[in-house]
Structures are given as structure tokens and as C-alpha cells.
Amino acid sequence: xxxxxxxxxxxxxxxxxxxxxxxxxxxxxxxxxxxxxxxxxxxxxxxxxxxxxxxxxxxxxxxxxxxxxxxxxxxxxxxxxxxxxxxxxxxxxxxxxxxxxxxxxxxxxxxxxxxxxxxxxxxxxxxxxxxxxxxxxxxxxxxxxxxxxxxxxxxxxxxxxxxxxxxxxxxxxxxxxxxxxxxxxxxxxxxxxxxxxxxxxxxxxxxxxxxxxxxxxxxxxxxxxxxxxxxxxxxxxxxxxxxxxxxxxxxxxxxxxxxxxxxxxxxxxxxxxxxxxxxxxxxxxxxxxxxxxxxxxxxxxxxxxxxxxxxxxxxxxxxxxxxxxxxxxxxxxxxxxxxxxxxxxxxxxxxxxxxxxxxxxxxxxxxxxxxxxxxxxxxxxxxxxxxxxxxxxxxxxxxxxxxxxxxxxxxxxxxxxx
Numbered sequence: 001x002x003x004x005x006x007x008x009x010x011x012x013x014x015x016x017x018x019x020x021x022x023x024x025x026x027x028x029x030x031x032x033x034x035x036x037x038x039x040x041x042x043x044x045x046x047x048x049x050x051x052x053x054x055x056x057x058x059x060x061x062x063x064x065x066x067x068x069x070x071x072x073x074x075x076x077x078x079x080x081x082x083x084x085x086x087x088x089x090x091x092x093x094x095x096x097x098x099x100x101x102x103x104x105x106x107x108x109x110x111x112x113x114x115x116x117x118x119x120x121x122x123x124x125x126x127x128x129x130x131x132x133x134x135x136x137x138x139x140x141x142x143x144x145x146x147x148x149x150x151x152x153x154x155x156x157x158x159x160x161x162x163x164x165x166x167x168x169x170x171x172x173x174x175x176x177x178x179x180x181x182x183x184x185x186x187x188x189x190x191x192x193x194x195x196x197x198x199x200x201x202x203x204x205x206x207x208x209x210x211x212x213x214x215x216x217x218x219x220x221x222x223x224x225x226x227x228x229x230x231x232x233x234x235x236x237x238x239x240x241x242x243x244x245x246x247x248x249x250x251x252x253x254x255x256x257x258x259x260x261x262x263x264x265x266x267x268x269x270x271x272x273x274x275x276x277x278x279x280x281x282x283x284x285x286x287x288x289x290x291x292x293x294x295x296x297x298x299x300x301x302x303x304x305x306x307x308x309x310x311x312x313x314x315x316x317x318x319x320x321x322x323x324x325x326x327x328x329x330x331x332x333x334x335x336x337x338x339x340x341x342x343x344x345x346x347x348x349x350x351x352x353x354x355x356x357x358x359x360x361x362x363x364x365x366x367x368x369x370x371x372x373x374x375x376x377x378x379x380x381x382x383x384x385x386x387x388x389x390x391x392x393x394x395x396x397x398x399x400x401x402x403x404x405x406x407x408x409x410x411x412x413x414x415x416x417x418x
Contacts, residue, residue, distance in 0.1 A: 018106050022063035025099040028092050029056045035086035035096075040347040041079050044364045049076040052086035052096055059103040069107055077103060079358050081351040082234050084318030104236025127226055131199040138170050159356045166355060168196070168390045171203040174410065176210045177418040186216035186295075190257035192248070192271065195227040197264045197386040204263050204386075207413035208286055212261075214416060215295055222251035230270040231352050245275035252281060261286045263409060264386045265315040265322070266352065286409060287384065291325035296332075300417040303334035306379035308406075311341050311348070311369070311392070313385035326384060326408050333415045339376045345369055348383075350391035366395045373403075381405045 035052040036042050042051040049058065055077055061067035080100055087096045123130050137146055145151060146164045153161075189212060193205060209219045225248050229241035248271070252260050260276065262268045263286045272283040290296060308330070312323050330338055348369050349355055349362030370392065373381050381396070381403055383389050393405040 015106070015109055018102060018109075019063040019065075022059050022099065022102045022106060025095055025102065026056050026060040026063065028094045029053065030092045031057075032091060034089050034091065038085040038089060038344070040081050040083060040085070040345050040349070040365050041361055043345055044361045045079075050079060052080075055080055055103075056094070056096070056099065059099060062103065062106065074107060077107065079361060081314070081347055081349070081354055081361075083314035083347045083351065085314065085346065088318050101233060101236060101238065104234075105238060106236075108236045127193070127195045127198045130195055134168060134170060134199045137167055143167065159353075162356045162359055166391065166394050168200045169393070170200060174203045174206050174414070176206070176413060176416070185218060187259070188218045188220060188257055189289075190220045190222065190252045190255055190260045192228070192252075192260050192262045192264075192267065193221065193225060194264050194267050194386070195231075196390075197267070200390060201264060201386045201407070203410050204407045207407070207410045208261065208263055210413045211290060211409065211416065214299060215290075215293055220255045220257050222255045225251040228267040228270045228275060230267055233270060233274070234352060241270070241274060245270065248275045249279065249281075252276075253279070258282060259284055259289075261289055262320075263384070263407070265313050265320045265384055266387060268315065269319040285320045285322045285325070287325040287329055288320070288322040290409075290412075291322075291328045299332075301333045301412065301415040302417050303336075304411075304415055305335040307337040307339055307377070308380045308382045308411075309339050309341055309373045309376045309378035311373070311381060311383040311388060312346065313383060313388045314347050314351075316384055317346060322384070329412055330382070330408055333411065339378060341369065341376070342372045348388045348391055350385075350387035352387060355387075355391055362391070363395075366391060370395050370399070374401075378403070380411075382408055382411065384408055 031053055033051075033053055039051050044050075048054040058067065058073055058076060062069065062073065067073055077100070082097060082100060084097060087094065090096070123133065136142060146167060151164060191205060191208060191212075194201070197204070205221070209221075212219050227244045228248055229244035232238075232244060233241035258280065259282045260271065261284050262271055265285065268283065268285055276283050310326070310330070312326075316323055316326075327338060330336060345365050345368050347365055349365035351362070355362035355366075373392075381392060383392065383405060384407060389405050389407060396403050396405065
């Protein structure tokens with residue numbers, strides 16, 4: 001038997017095991033339909049195939065060899081935003097997220113990704129390259145050129161034209177007034193930056209470090225931490241996701257920290273369940289960590305007589321679970337009124353790189369959410385996810401509105417009384 005024969009048999013066995021895994025997960029669904037009203041893509045499309053129940057049926061057919069990976073089947077499975085809302089209400093406790101990842105992995109063995117997908121994945125896996133490109137793209141003349149109509153017509157594939165339109169803006173680096181250091185050193189914590197967030201959430205990371213130092217913590221930011229692997233995992237590439245997660249793990253373990261703090265809710269689950277699973281390192285959501293810290297009560301915050309519309313991202317509601325902590329932290333700012341956005345649609349449509357690949361659904365969800373925000377007449381829109389923050393801010397600018405989109409940690413640090 002040749003090496004090629006052995007490789008072919010191993011691949012066949014691996015595919016068969018993956019098919020069996022998908023089938024077993026899909027068989028848990030009782031087809032009750034309780035998930036349909038909460039599914040954002042079903043909310044927009046009103047098609048059974050765009051619901052969790054419909055996608056589970058497609059996954060069953062694919063795993064059982066009853067359906068081929070046709071363009072329509074691939075599109076329906078790819079248009080899931082992986083928000084987790086269906087798992088949250090499922091009476092049969094179907095592990096839909098795991099099923100979706102396994103099904104997309106099965107599809108990747110049969111369908112080659114497009115050039116745009118490959119290019120985007122390559123850049124996101126290299127945060128330093130990404131930061132450099134974003135800084136260059138945000139130079140005034142360069143941004144104007146990138147977003148011109150001529151360049152938009154020339155860009156191929158379509159995801160690149162969409163990226164030019166939704167090009168993230170880099171926030172200014174905040175300058176916080178110096179304050180006396182806390183008298184006691186209370187521990188050493190690591191701060192996770194992420195890939196896209198390492199550039200566009202730099203104000204959040206500076207604010208988090210400012211608050212943590214005020215509480216007496218030594219803040220460590222490992223230089224080679226990289227991407228957590230969440231996007232790769234959700235696109236059905238677990239091997240790449242594990243490689244990226246391992247790189248993050250090595251960086252923080254080498255830094256000698258016991259706790260890693262995460263300000264981007266979309267990275268939290270992957271860090272907890274992939275990067276640091278089985279280690280002594282604890283992964284904590286930044287708002288939950290701050291709200292639980294007893295000495296926080298000793299800090300004082302300046303009043304801000306304003307009304308903010310609070311958006312709870314899908315990953316915050318269904319994975320990180322720090323919604324109550326965010327409200328408690330914002331509640332420490334005197335005279336601040338917190339108004340909640342409607343719970344549907346909770347999803348803004350960003351969903352990692354989803355807004356680049358499925359613009360129609362993403363834009364419909366964003367428009368409805370922004371309509372809900374406008375009805376509250378807020379001073380600012382507040383959200384705790386980097387993707388939501390960017391996508392919603394771009395939507396407001398495209399409407400010609402000057403409503404800022406802020407992160408709770410930045411608001412808290414800005415109001416800290418020095």
C-alpha cells in the first residue's frame with residue numbers, strides 16, 4: 001500500500017467520523033420550532049432553511065449522504081450568524097454551536113473557500129500586520145481613496161469592496177489624568193488584546209489598564225499573544241483555531257499570569273474553552289472581574305448627566321454572561337441613565353466577518369437595531385463587543401448621525417475621579 005493510499009484511507013475515516021458526529025448532534029433536535037422567533041437570519045429571510053431547525057435538517061441530510069453540498073445548501077449553512085440564541089431556549093439542549101462548527105468543517109472538506117476568504121483569514125491571523133494595514137488605511141487621503149466609488153467598482157472579490165465601505169476607524173488614544181497608585185499590589189493580571197480589537201479597541205485596553213492599576217493590579221500585556229482563533233473555529237477550521245489558541249496560551253503562560261482578562265466578548269468563549277482549557281490560567285470577562293472586585297467600591301466616579309442606550313451583544317448574553325456586571329459598573333457613574341435596547345433583534349449583524357460576506361442580512365439587522373436606538377434618544381450607544389461597536393458606528397455615520405458608540409470600560413475610566 002502506498003503512502004497516498006494510506007492518506008486517502010485516513011481522510012475517509014476522518015470524514016466518516018465527522019459525518020457520524022454531525023448526525024448524532026442533529027438527532028437531538030425535536031423540531032419544536034421554539035428557536036425560530038429568536039433566530040436573526042430567520043427574522044430577516046422568513047425561510048425555514050434560514051432557521052436553526054432548517055439548518056439542522058440540512059446538516060442531517062449532508063451527514064447522511066442524502067444531500068450534496070450545493071451552492072444553496074452551503075449558503076444557508078453559511079448565513080447562520082452563530083449568535084447562540086437558539087441554544088439559549090432549546091428544550092432538548094441541542095449543542096447547535098458545536099453542530100454548526102462540525103458541519104462547516106465537513107463542508108470545508110468538500111468545498112474550497114474563495115480567494116477573499118483565504119486573504120481575510122491570513123490577515124486576521126497576523127494582528128501586527130492587521131494593525132499596520134489599518135493605520136495606513138486610516139490616513140485621511142488613503143481612506144478617501146479606498147472609499148471612492150471608482151475603487152469600490154474595481155475591488156474584487158465583493159468582500160473587499162464591502163470592507164472598504166465598512167473600513168474600521170481607529171479611536172484616538174485616551175489620555176487619563178494621573179492618579180495615585182494603589183498602596184498595595186494585589187496581583188498580576190494579563191490583558192488580552194485580540195486581532196481586530198488590538199487596533200480598534202486600543203482605547204478600551206488603555207481604559208482597562210487604567211482602572212486595574214487604580215485597583216492595585218499589575219497589568220501584563222504579552223507582545224506575541226495574537227488571535228484567539230474564534231473566527232477560524234466558526235468557519236469550520238478547528239485545526240487552525242487550535243494553532244492560534246496555542247500561540248495565545250504560550251504567550252500568557254510565559255508571562256506568568258494566573259488570570260487573563262478579556263474585553264472583547266466574542267473572544268471570551270474561545271479563550272476559555274480552547275486556549276486555556278486544562279491549564280491553571282483563569283479567563284475572566286473584564287466587566288465581571290471589575291464588578292466583583294470589592295475595592296472598586298472605594299473608587300469614586302464623576303457624574304455624567306446623560307442617557308445611554310445599552311446594547312447587549314449576542315456573545316455577552318449567551319457566552320460571557322456579564323450583562324448584569326456591565327449595568328452595575330455603569331450604575332456607579334452618578335446621574336447616568338441606562339436605557340436598554342429591545343431584545344430583538346439582539347444581533348447587530350456584524351458577527352465576526354459575517355457582515356462582509358452576507359451584507360443584505362447584516363444591514364437589515366443593523367438598520368432595525370439602530371431604529372430602536374434612535375427611538376430612545378440617547379447621548380451615546382454603548383456596547384461591549386468590538387465587532388458590534390465598529391458595525392454600529394459605521395451604520396450611524398452612514399445615516400449622517402453623530403451619535404458616538406462607546407465601550408463601558410472606556411466610559412468608566414473617563415469618569416474615574418482622580
